[in-house]
Amino acid sequence: ALAATACGSDDKSDGSSKSSGELSGTVTWWDTSTVGSEDKVFKKIAEDFEKQHPKVDVKYVNVPFGEAQNKFKNAAQSGSGAPDVIRSEVAWTPEFADLGYLAPLDGTPALQKADDFLKQAAASTKYNGKTYAVPQVIDSMGIFYNKKIFKEAGVEVPTTVDQLKTVSKKIKEKTGKTGLYLRGDDAYWFLSFLYGEGGDLVDASTKSVTVDNPEGVKAMKVVKDLVDSGAAKTDATDGWENMQSSFKDGKVAMIINGPWAVADTYAGTEFKDKANLGVAPVPAGSAAQGAPQGGHNLAVYAGSKNLDASYAFVDYMTSTKTQAQVTKELNLLPTRTSAYSEEAVVDNEIVGFFKPVVETAVERPWIPETGSLFAPLVTEYTKVLTGQTTPEKAAKATGDSYRKLLKGWK
Numbered sequence: 001a002l003a004a005t006a007c008g009s010d011d012k013s014d015g016s017s018k019s020s021g022e023l024s025g026t027v028t029w030w031d032t033s034t035v036g037s038e039d040k041v042f043k044k045i046a047e048d049f050e051k052q053h054p055k056v057d058v059k060y061v062n063v064p065f066g067e068a069q070n071k072f073k074n075a076a077q078s079g080s081g082a083p084d085v086i087r088s089e090v091a092w093t094p095e096f097a098d099l100g101y102l103a104p105l106d107g108t109p110a111l112q113k114a115d116d117f118l119k120q121a122a123a124s125t126k127y128n129g130k131t132y133a134v135p136q137v138i139d140s141m142g143i144f145y146n147k148k149i150f151k152e153a154g155v156e157v158p159t160t161v162d163q164l165k166t167v168s169k170k171i172k173e174k175t176g177k178t179g180l181y182l183r184g185d186d187a188y189w190f191l192s193f194l195y196g197e198g199g200d201l202v203d204a205s206t207k208s209v210t211v212d213n214p215e216g217v218k219a220m221k222v223v224k225d226l227v228d229s230g231a232a233k234t235d236a237t238d239g240w241e242n243m244q245s246s247f248k249d250g251k252v253a254m255i256i257n258g259p260w261a262v263a264d265t266y267a268g269t270e271f272k273d274k275a276n277l278g279v280a281p282v283p284a285g286s287a288a289q290g291a292p293q294g295g296h297n298l299a300v301y302a303g304s305k306n307l308d309a310s311y312a313f314v315d316y317m318t319s320t321k322t323q324a325q326v327t328k329e330l331n332l333l334p335t336r337t338s339a340y341s342e343e344a345v346v347d348n349e350i351v352g353f354f355k356p357v358v359e360t361a362v363e364r365p366w367i368p369e370t371g372s373l374f375a376p377l378v379t380e381y382t383k384v385l386t387g388q389t390t391p392e393k394a395a396k397a398t399g400d401s402y403r404k405l406l407k408g409w410k
């Protein structure tokens, strides 16, 4: 069991007494994991923590990914209703830290064996020299493909955008199915094509906006061409559901996705036989190949009335053993180096594929504004894919929005 820190008075006004080092009180945890596939695993692990700390009551609250960020900011700002612990997406963490909403964790029981965390995962938890969260999962993206359809069409997995078009054409001819479902309502699905043209959204080292560089315009042309050529299909809304159901029902041969989608994908008719799911690197563009880095951290609300139990909970939820259990049950990638030598992780095929992908994933700038780059981008990205604007106009409009957001950037 996790020994609480022995310092401090036995009885605290906030009801979290630590007599004889025992933790007590309530820890409210906002989890953003996917309901129906991930949430039950995380809920069960939280209950295991309660068994180790009978006087602690973990109030598990599942808050949808699309709502949690603003919900937390509103609650933290108003000083009421914020949880003790939040599952803070990698881009939310620097923003929450900058706003003063997160408790620094250096030197607390929440952050044990800090050098055991992958450096890419730890990067999003550091802000102004302090650590404001503990990495829980790290992820990136790859091509998910249906081996049966590929076999039927007699094609190999594409390694470039050009091959993606050729392969999709052949799949259409041989099976009548569309090659790729390209998610059109979430700009995260644009990034690997942007990186493939040698572009990026911004360059934090020179404080310059780069999304409207020629590489950015080219990438917008690439994704437009995938849809216009019939290689890919897309939707302006309900992208997650449409992408997952098209792939799970065998209506498309490929999607681009990450480890967080594996549990849901395996529930599809096409993947009852898990061996039918193949995963491969995202296709290279004309200049480069690269996938974005994502993931989630656990952070403690600066205004928590039960810091001691919250620290212990975060440590438990991100421990080597817990990470190995999450990999075993959900195929998610650990953030602790030590977890990668746990038996359940060593043999995991999804981890085997995504570990090198994560290690070479394109680093994002962990500045407070980094998460805010997606809303203006998705507006233009969706319009390009649905023929409502041109690649040139979309890139320029996005760049202009970024220059308003990033004061003083070129």
Ligand SMILES: C[C@H]1O[C@H](O[C@H]2[C@H](O)[C@@H](O)[C@@H](O[C@H]3[C@H](O)[C@@H](O)[C@@H](O[C@H]4[C@H](O)[C@@H](O)[C@@H](O)O[C@@H]4CO)O[C@@H]3CO)O[C@@H]2CO)[C@H](O)[C@H](O)[C@@H]1N[C@H]1C[C@@H](CO)[C@H](O)[C@@H](O)[C@@H]1O
Pocket: 032, 033, 034, 038, 065, 066, 067, 068, 069, 070, 071, 089, 090, 091, 092, 139, 186, 187, 188, 258, 260, 293, 294, 295, 296, 370, 371, 372, 374, 375
């Ligand atoms: C627009 C958003 O832009 C950015 O988000 C980026 C994000 O930065 C990228 O990294 C990437 O995230 C990956 C993610 O890394 C990857 O793990 C996975 O996550 C899985 C979980 O694995 C799965 O367990 C489950 O949770 O489900 C998760 C999601 O499936 O997939 C994610 C990609 O989906 O892509 C995000 C963009 O989507 C902003 O950060 C905001 O989120 C912003 N939304 C705000 C917008 C506000 C109004 O404007 C609104 O008022 C606000 O309330 C909204 O918050």
